[in-house]
Amino acid sequence: MSMRNTEMGIEAATEQIVAVYEDAGVTHSGEHATTVNQLTDQLPALQPRTLEAARTLLSGAGSFDVDKLAVEEDKGLPFGVLVAREYSLPLAVARWYTYDLNADRQSAVEIDSEYFSGDLYLNGIEPGDAVTIVDDTISTGGTMIAMIEAIEKAGAVVEEAHCIVEKTRKNGVDRVAEETGVDVTTSIAIEIEGNNVNVIDK
Numbered sequence: 001m002s003m004r005n006t007e008m009g010i011e012a013a014t015e016q017i018v019a020v021y022e023d024a025g026v027t028h029s030g031e032h033a034t035t036v037n038q039l040t041d042q043l044p045a046l047q048p049r050t051l052e053a054a055r056t057l058l059s060g061a062g063s064f065d066v067d068k069l070a071v072e073e074d075k076g077l078p079f080g081v082l083v084a085r086e087y088s089l090p091l092a093v094a095r096w097y098t099y100d101l102n103a104d105r106q107s108a109v110e111i112d113s114e115y116f117s118g119d120l121y122l123n124g125i126e127p128g129d130a131v132t133i134v135d136d137t138i139s140t141g142g143t144m145i146a147m148i149e150a151i152e153k154a155g156a157v158v159e160e161a162h163c164i165v166e167k168t169r170k171n172g173v174d175r176v177a178e179e180t181g182v183d184v185t186t187s188i189a190i191e192i193e194g195n196n197v198n199v200i201d202k
């Protein structure tokens, strides 16, 4: 049976996401250990209460007084969609592949993140746009730096950047601030230790 959502406060939203990470699994592949959970991997299936918690935390993180919202595929995209709907903002998406149709208008940059290295292609940002970036997670900060570079390369300005979760070991928030001058907000901090996910008090 489906039920319509009601508003959730920041505290309840934080508790919901913390509970997700306390239940999260950890998977190891090669040199990497990563958490697998309902928020970022839909495993188990993303529950409406978690989606609403994510929306609450992201949309409460800034003013969103900008021209456009930008998000990188694919884990941040469901949350970007909700925030774009909430603030009635056009949504630009950065992808790992190019569309030949408007290659002259896309902004291509190199990306080096915790799990992916290659190129990132951003469409839909025009010179002069004021932009807010949203994503699910920040770890090394590589994705956020690539997003900021792509937006600036398109002649636009990054006003705000918000992630729901920060993986603290790689100090991504500090790295982004040092390399770009953009302060990324986060609502929950986690650390992966062995087969556990530890939630850290912020």
Ligand SMILES: O=P(O)(O)OC[C@H]1O[C@H](OP(=O)(O)OP(=O)(O)O)[C@H](O)[C@@H]1O
Pocket: 072, 073, 074, 075, 076, 112, 113, 114, 115, 116, 135, 136, 137, 138, 139, 140, 141, 142, 143, 144, 172
């Ligand atoms: O700070 P970073 O080291 O860049 O890590 C953060 C990125 O990692 C996750 O994406 P992932 O690579 O797992 O997949 P996605 O890009 O498809 O969402 C997450 O969605 C961020 O985009």
